[in-house]
Amino acid sequence: METHGQRVGGGFPGYNGPALPRAMRSSRGRAESARLQSTGGAQSGVFELLATVAGQFLQDDGSKKEDQNNEVKLGCHKPLDQQKLILEMNSQVPYTECAMNYLVAQEQQITVTPSIASQVDTLKESDSALSTAKFDQNLGTASVAVKERMHVPEVQGGGTEMEQCSAGKLPETEEITEGMPMQTMETVKLMPLMSSKDSHSFPLDIELLPLIEQEEKQLSLSTESNELVEGLLEDLECPKALGKFEAGTEPAHGGDVTLETGLFQVQCKASASGEAVEPAKPIDASIIKTEEKITVKVEEKNPHLLTGVTSFMVTTSGLEGGHNTRAMFKRVKSNRDAKFFNQETIRHLRSSPRLVQETMTKRLKNSFSKGLKSRRAANKVLKSSPVSGRRRKRQHVDMESADSGSSGAKAASVASSPTAKGVSKRSSKKSCEPHVKLSIKSFAVPELFVDLPESASVANLKRAVMDAAMSLLGGGLRVRVLMQGKKVPDEGATLLQMGISRTARPESLDFMLEPSPLPSSPSTIPEDPLLVLSHATNQPSLRSGTLGHTKGSPDEHDNIDTKEAGCTFSVAPDTSLKGFNRSKNKSTVTERIPRESLVAGSGAIILHPGMGTGDDLTAMALVPLRQKITQALDIGKRRVRRPFSVTEVEALVHSVEKLGTGRWRDIKLRSFDQAKHRTYVDLKDKWKTLVHTAQIAPHQRRGETVPQELLERVIRIHTYWTAQAAKQQAELDF
DNA sequence: ATTAGGG
């Protein structure tokens, strides 16, 4: 392994051999790092800048590059109309990242006009290609589309420019990059770029639905009450379907509701005109006319796919002497058989319609004040119906019911943290201490702003919301606990003291996700009681959530302090928890997950999918995480797939050509230093697949087709370095 | 933290 520096010329056409000797493991990072350093540390950011520049070239009317302090604008031009959108991003997520999604999806020309635009006009046209390349580097898959539309000459020299740039050889850009505040903002906002007089903003109901595996899930709803269905549909935001029911004078009978799931499926309805802007999906809900009993039956067409979807809002009008009550029902967990909202629940609701209504109203109002609401945010906890034995792992117990007797019995912790197993044993034996069990089906989404011209399509809107949401998530979140809609005064109070265990009604308790404060102010924020629950614990688990009921006599409620109280949060489990149980080695996961976005400091907690005892246990436990939220979010979750763009492949090929295989880390630094989502392992893997791709028949290739020319190059390079490695091996053997 | 491979 100490063999290096051999000349590798003539390996392939036009290649003169690597300029750098194979770095020894010991010297890793020196040579290149040094070079990078020499550029004055401004290196990081070059890409961003270039992205910017690239944008300049794209701009139709490069006339508008007014500075907007700390504001990054992304303009999106569509051939036909003036579909311009400005994406103001203030998040820790590199704006390019955010922009990427948007752009990629839009598949259209992009324009990036950063605040420092005025400083960027130094690049000349000749740099356009380079810029493009850079841009691509940052935007990943967006590149292709961009490039194509731009008609920009291909990057020549196989990415040499990129390397140079990476090495900090673009003086013009260095200074500019400095101090660019692009990686630390907080809000996402979409607003019309062009002064659109006509683009009035109107309230929109936007709902973010947690999606499962990109697949399309379906829910079949049936109810005995037309009103219920009506409400359901309404809440499911299926305008068309709703209208359908409204129109009918006589009891409607049947209809379909298709819920799309995926990462986030945004469904919306313009409330201004009351007209649906998005065609409703076909509905497959049938209204079963029975008695006046309000029973909602929820069946799943694809049980195994729908484990996660769980709550609906049901409007029950006409009940209780004219009361128009709105209540939320939580779907009983099992997904096998048809679910019924037990009569008990219904009765309960009926008995306290006012309460429900009140709560709902408050929530809605609150949401509206923020400009956008997430209906699913508000949730109710229902008493778990006597579900048949087995998998009641995740039963949700109504808090009220808790004090009405059967507390101890059901006390069986629902914990699900990695170590829950061991602990559960302990707890099961003794602790009879009343536990507070909550079911958080969803969190209220922090404020998001989405403004766009009327000309924008619904797809655009969805995209925008998506971006806003993602950006927000990337910026880090923290949990806020609200009681009666108000922030809990003393976060150190115990659940008992707060009355969360008995007195409080489920609906009086709210959880909300809010943007994380600046990473710099860790201790500034008082910790939420819940956060405290599992603080000072980096050790995976043992303390988080439900565990830790070490002691405890039924009446020893005093012990329910922030430290010991076992609190389980059953978060709507994602159907596909495929990856969840994998991360046994958290450190590994951590290591491998590049900090695409740093997150706020202490206090930040996240919901962590716990590992159950192997059953359908999918509850999540609160776990402290003072590092990266993304990391947290990623735990156990597979990273989003991000296909390599041709440009990226080019860059990779070029680097491998020069450095050979086996030096992925250097390759990463060389050509993907700014692509935070590409780890050296990714590059290595990509090369592997590239080689494979190049060896199979063209018709067997999938995805974005890599130019044959490139693939041939891959083969040559691969062959070359393989031989080279063999030689070395031979030398050693000798 | 990296590298190399299998899955």
Place this chain on the structure above:
DNA sequence: CCCTAAT
């Protein structure tokens, strides 16, 4: 892409 073993 993920997961691991071995460096």
